[in-house]
Amino acid sequence: MSHNDWEDILRAAHAEPIDPAHYTAVRARVMAEIERSRRPWRRLAWISGVGAMAAAILIAIALHRPEVPPLAPVAIAIPPAPPPPVVRPRPMEIAHAQPAPRPHREPLTIKFQTSDPNIIIYWIAD
């Protein structure tokens, strides 16, 4: 057998077509795997999209909040204190409060002498 003979045999065997189903199976598995690997990214993109949208809405609300007019200054009016009630003094109190002028008298002085000649007690009664 020459070199070319066995080499031709091997090449012919290698060149023989195989069942196309083998290729189809590989392609299907690859595409399924790619689809599966893409899904988490899609979900993540969807979640982040929703999050971004919510954030945008919140920012928009914050920026376009209706202008609230400043509060009017509150005038604190303290009403004047009510006049003190007029208390009519009772007649007795009036008499005590406003004693009638009495005529000036000399104070009554009483001198006590004790057994000790050095001690003398004066009692002055007004």
Added chain:
Amino acid sequence: MSIPADPLAGRTALEAARAGDLAAFDTVMRQYERLVLMTALRLVGNMPDAQDISQDVFLKLYRNLNKVEATSLSSWLYRVTVNACHDTRRRHRPEAPVEFAEQLPSDAADPQETITQAERRRILELSLRMLPEKERAALVLRDLEGLSTEEVAHILGSSEVTVRSQISKARVKIRDFVERYFRRRK
């Protein structure tokens, strides 16, 4: 080199795939699926593993669409496929060694003429299985996929001298194997 037909269309599809067009990526896969699946099949020796490897390679391509140049896409795919096959073979149990050509069932008088497709496939499978991993990769890329020695060296990360040596050893082993097979049948 078995570059898919119409590389211009492939480049356009690759650009569209980079932009996120999944249909375009499907087109890219269709253009390169034979390259990846058949290379993997020759290197690991069974279809289920070859399909798993093809899936991994195309997913890796999808994740690296922006890094892979259209002009070097074939080379990139070969390299990633060879590495994925290496990883798969390392994880799996070693294959049963092929010791005797008697494993090939045939009793035809002139095997060169009457050899069937199934027999050819079996010869190819068994002869590749008996090769060490590096020799097998070099032979598949050089003799079956038709790449140049320089391209094979680039893909395998070896020197051209090493690749030539590996291919030379692999050819001798395969020729001996096939000759034993046909001697037995005469």
